[in-house]
Amino acid sequence: MNRFSLTDKTLRLLAAQVNLNGTFHHSCSFKNTNLPLIFVLQVERGSSHTLFTIVTGDEKHSLTVSDTNKYKHQVLADFIESIANGRIDTAESATPRVHAESVDCGQLLDTYQQEQLNQLVRQGGSLKLDIGLDEAVSLAVHRTQSRKGITAILVAGDSNPRTQCFTTYGDDQHSFNRLLQSLDHLVASATPAALAA
Known part of the structure; x- marks a missing residue:
């Protein structure tokens, strides 16, 4: 099975967008394929958590992350990759993101x-x-x-x-x-x- 993962460019965008409120449109390619993933990211920041909603095609997925988590963008990236890899419906957890360090x-x-x-x-x-x-x-x-x-x-x-x-x-x-x-x-x-x- 081909494992899709987001590019560094998309990760940098997500790192900025997790700290904002709003709706962001993404059309990104994965590192190991030419197939694009087109999705809408909705960010709703609360007092202690942030709600992320990913809309792709006719699917809608939501994720809530605590604001104390300093790696929110990586948690979100793992969530998006899980959607792309079809692991959301099977409840199979995403493999942990390897930090470049x-x-x-x-x-x-x-x-x-x-x-x-x-x-x-x-x-x-x-x-x-x-x-x-x-x-x-x-x-x-x-x-x-x-x-x-x-x-x-x-x-x-x-x-x-x-x-x-x-x-x-x-x-x-x-x-x-x-x-x-x-x-x-x-x-x-x-x-x-x-x-x-």
């Missing part, structure tokens, strides 16, 4: 993406990964000929790209770990605004 190499990529990265290290080539930034991360890996290892180029974004390039020597596992570490650093450097939100 605590992302380590094992949590940055899902199992399928890790396997793609392993194959890239073993065979070389190029790959685009959608790992939660507004734009995909492009990777190019060249297997070194003189010694066992790889030369890698990582680029995050197209409009204002951040780039990393390195060569490492060692077995495939060492090269994979080094590539994950570099990818983690690239994501951290490319998302200062998302970390602040």
